[in-house]
Amino acid sequence: MQKNVFQFLDVPRQPPRELPVSVRVLGWKEIYGDFAPAEAAEQSARCIECGNPYCEWKCPVHNYIPNWLKLVREGRLFEAAALAHETNPLPEVCGRVCPQDRLCEGDCTLEDGFGAVTIGAVEKYIVDEAFRQGWRPDLSRVAPTGRKVAVVGAGPAGLSCADRLARAGIQAHVYDRNEEIGGLLTFGIPPFKLDKAVVATRRGVLEHMGVRFHLGTEIGRDVAFETLLADYDAVFVGTGAYTPVDGRLPGQDLPGVHPALDFLIANGRRVLGTARDGAGPPELTGRRVVVLGGGDTAMDCVRTAIRLGAADVTCVYRRDEAAMPGSRREVKNARDEGVHFLFNRQPLAIEGDATRGVAGVRLAETAPGGGRASAAALVEGSESVLPADVVIIAFGFRPSPPAWLAEHGVALTPDGRIDTDEPRRYATSHPRIFAGGDAVRGADLVVTAVFEGREAGKAIAHALADRAVPPHPL
Ligand code: FAD
Ligand code: SF4
Known part of the structure; x- marks a missing residue:
């Protein structure tokens, strides 16, 4: 399909319909509606495919934004979903809750004078619609490594780490003290910003990828941290910031x-x-x-x-x-x-x-x-x-490092964050303990927790492949 590079002159920025205020304040429904496929394609076609895409640079996970906008314009939904997942293990969540106005859309070339491309709404459309049509991440070519990693915290950092581990053939076991996954996605962000059915769908997708969840299990109370260190090759800590x-x-x-x-x-x-x-x-x-x-x-x-x-x-x-x-x-x-x-x-x-x-x-x-x-x-x-x-x-909120971290020699910063500073990057001072998200950065954003979980997952996979971390003792 030939692209009209000047589509942004003819087609104004048009986000999905919002629930009228008089209706939305009566309940808990998400206030933004969904794009129909033709609307998503039309809004995506407003992108002028900048040679140096500012949107992508500004995005903390560096999403391939112009590339998936092009795929949506061309109706190649499943390819767009696969590409969105390459950089972001939770794109349907970020499409909903990222402050796009100060990230990708705030830096879109068209923002000044024409109205930014509706990047967040298209991201949400891609994944919601692909899931609805049955698309799932394809791990058929992933070879199991026989390694297994414990992830403490099922917030966006822990889930993103588990996703990358699964893609690297590593069995991820995710522990959380709450009865559902999501961390603040489920037990913080209100339903009118993020419907909890979205998190439930993601749980199904991760389970389909082989991730195992152990919910209602607090590490340090129900299971000792020593047990994780004994039973797993490595541990990722994504326990958030709750003080x-x-x-x-x-x-x-x-x-x-x-x-x-x-x-x-x-x-x-x-x-x-x-x-x-x-x-x-x-x-x-x-x-x-x-x-x-x-x-x-x-x-x-x-x-x-x-x-x-x-x-x-x-x-x-x-x-x-x-x-x-x-x-x-x-x-x-x-x-x-x-x-x-x-x-x-x-x-x-x-x-x-x-x-x-x-x-x-x-x-x-x-x-x-x-x-x-x-x-x-x-x-x-x-x-x-x-x-x-x-x-x-x-x-x-300030960091709330669990006591068992210091007891196992994990260095903390003076303000209580887990120290993963250079040159280690995502690794703590303990060779088999990695960390990311609010527990490392202090209270921040979903997308930065996603970035850290993703990178930590990759760092763990590298460390295990390089034998920098020895096989678990059992
Ligand atoms: P969390 O999401 O906090 O997850 C940590 C998990 O670790 C929790 O599930 C917790 O139960 C578990 N855990 C902790 N200790 C243990 C233990 N010992 N054993 C087992 N499990 C444990 N960001 C945005 O980008 N957009 C928004 O709109 C937005 N809205 C927000 C609204 C609110 C009310 C709050 C508080 C934050 C909001 N944020 C928002 C910030 C965002 O939610 C966080 O930055 C993000 O969730 C951090 O992810 P995380 O995985 O590091 O931690
Ligand atoms: Fe497209 Fe805007 Fe990104 Fe440029 S900055 S590539 S116009 S979405």
Whole structure:
């Protein structure tokens, strides 16, 4: 098929249809719809196939974006799916949750003046549609090596590592303390951004590739780490970053104050139908909710609170909107769904008492300007109290290295991350322990966890093939 290189002049950027705001806030469905094949082909054909594709450079996994856009334009869906998996073990997830506006699409040549190619939506289309039509990764030419590796953590880092191990003929056994795979994909990111059926489909695909899951199994409690070291050739650690940043606000222990992840997990489990003992998120119907923080987790909390029927939801951030760390798209979605934003406000204390709970949040205005990292300068005499019934704290997360790492001589950085610095790359200071994802980088993105898991999987396969790691002792 002859390509019209000027298609972008005739065809505007057109993402898939969104659920209308009035409908989406009533439930938990993903808000973005699907491309029909003709729509995906038409939007893909807007790509001008830049000789030096900025989109691809900006993508943390360096997806072959113009190449799979071309395959979609030509209707070669299964080849596009295979190519998407060459660089990304979880493309259908990244197509949904990557902040494309500050990654591939933000750097697309067409972004300035014409509208970026809808890269994320096409990526999602390729894999959803290929899976629907029965395509699966082809491992028929992979020869088993007889090696086996334990993966601790079934988040995006662990799953990506398991994928690469399976492709290298290595038996991957993935352990997770949760009852389902996905890590924060399942027990953090809300269903309106990522439907949990997508993660369940991926689990089936990985099992089809030979990956074995041991769920509801916490390493260090249910199985000793020594057992993994004894039973496997190598171990990959992708345990994430779960220690909430402590704002040390007076009143943060009052009834009605909730840490962001507890709130999101409680709701996620309720929606999944796996809540324990009928536990669920706090009752928010008709209540005034204040969320402290300005990142993606804060956006997930405000949008969840809206869906739980809160009367009023306000996001309080200490800097201005331009300094917000998360995706612009999520801020827009939150605003469209009725969330109010208070910028340049520093929370000083949560007001209330132990009997009646939260009454409000004491705030001070901060001077405009200043980077995210620096402390915000307070404006003298600007204190006020924002009334609230419920406060959710979303100040981010720090690493949470399991104690057994240090006990086995694995070096950590001073801030608690697993040290895999040069020249080792993905290997820790222990010759048979590798690591990646938030546990190594600190809280970051799905796509960076995918990258690290992928590279660590390759590094383990190399090490085992080179006999740099001796066969496991049993
Ligand atoms: P995780 O996903 O945290 O997975 C770690 C896994 O290890 C967990 O399943 C945990 O149960 C398991 N584990 C830990 N210790 C043990 C043990 N001892 N034994 C067994 N299992 C163990 N990123 C984006 O790109 N886009 C988004 O929209 C986005 N939204 C987010 C929303 C929220 C609320 C949060 C908190 C994060 C969000 N992120 C987002 C960040 C992203 O989810 C993480 O960067 C990513 O999941 C990190 O992957 P990981 O595999 O390193 O860790
Ligand atoms: Fe195509 Fe945009 Fe990438 Fe250029 S930058 S190759 S136009 S998607």
